[in-house]
Amino acid sequence: MFIQIFVLFLEFFSFTVVFGGNCQIEDCLFSVDNYTCPESYTKVTRTMGEYCIKVKAGSLDTFGAEADCQTENSVLASIESPDEANLILELSLTATSTEGWCWVGAQRLAACYGENFADYACQPLKTASFRWTDGFTVGTDGFIFTDPQPNNLAYNQNCLALVSASSSYLSGQNLAPGSLGDAPCNMTDQVVSYACGQPATISST
Ligand SMILES: *[C@@H]1O[C@H](CO)[C@@H](O)[C@H](O)[C@H]1NC(C)=O
Numbered sequence: 413m414f415i416q417i418f419v420l421f422l423e424f425f426s427f428t429v430v431f432g433g434n435c436q437i438e439d440c441l442f443s444v445d446n447y448t449c450p451e452s453y454t455k456v457t458r459t460m461g462e463y464c465i466k467v468k469a470g471s472l473d474t475f476g477a478e479a480d481c482q483t484e485n486s487v488l489a490s491i492e493s494p495d496e497a498n499l500i501l502e503l504s505l506t507a508t509s510t511e512g513w514c515w516v517g518a519q520r521l522a523a524c525y526g527e528n529f530a531d532y533a534c535q536p537l538k539t540a541s542f543r544w545t546d547g548f549t550v551g552t553d554g555f556i557f558t559d560p561q562p563n564n565l566a567y568n569q570n571c572l573a574l575v576s577a578s579s580s581y582l583s584g585q586n587l588a589p590g591s592l593g594d595a596p597c598n599m600t601d602q603v604v605s606y607a608c609g610q611p612a613t614i615s616s617t
């Protein structure tokens with residue numbers, strides 16, 4: 413009995429030494445190429461690992477969009493980098509010919525509810541007001557706003573959508589293609605698409 417326990421301990425110890433203490437054993441045997449996305453998703457590399465993104469056309473509010481993403485085991489996808497913002501813009505422009513807003517996974521922090529740009533307590537405005545909700549996004553590089561966004565104009569703009577439009581469509585507006593705007597989570601007006609995402613998984617083949 414004691415010997416068996418000792419052998420188990422040795423096995424555990426050798427795994428820890430050979431594969432390193434910081435990664436799960438199966439992660440250490442696979443490279444990023446072994447992580448795959450479901451068909452119709454695009455794979456991106458994030459700090460936390462490989463991630464899959466898809467943009468679907470539809471004029472839903474965030475609750476409907478989140479529920480639809482869940483039918484394919486996804487959630488609303490957040491944005492980790494300017495490259496991902498550009499990717500979501502391109503995927504959205506491809507998914508629908510209508511220009512407007514594409515929901516992404518973000519929520520205004522509860523401490524920042526009911527404040528607008530004039531009396532805003534959450535500073536800096538562009539990076540300290542929201543959190544990413546997909547559970548797989550690190551940092552604030554994906555919070556890309558053009559002034560005066562995020563302005564919380566109606567004091568209830570607690571979700572974020574990406575501008576899915578060309579610069580000519582936006583002419584005269586303070587919005588850039590692929591940048592973000594805050595909007596009421598139940599908005600459907602001008603919503604044309606939503607980004608779904610899920611971590612990539614190790615393919616069994
Ligand atoms: C990971 O993918 C590579 C390239 O497809 C393949 O050669 C390798 O066998 C895979 N690794 C494992 C552990 O399956």
Ligand SMILES: *[C@@H]1O[C@H](CO)[C@@H](O)[C@H](O)[C@H]1NC(C)=O
Binds near residue numbers: 599
């Ligand atoms: C969204 O919710 C607010 C607050 O509950 C409500 O006043 C508004 O009418 C709703 N808007 C839509 C488009 O449903």
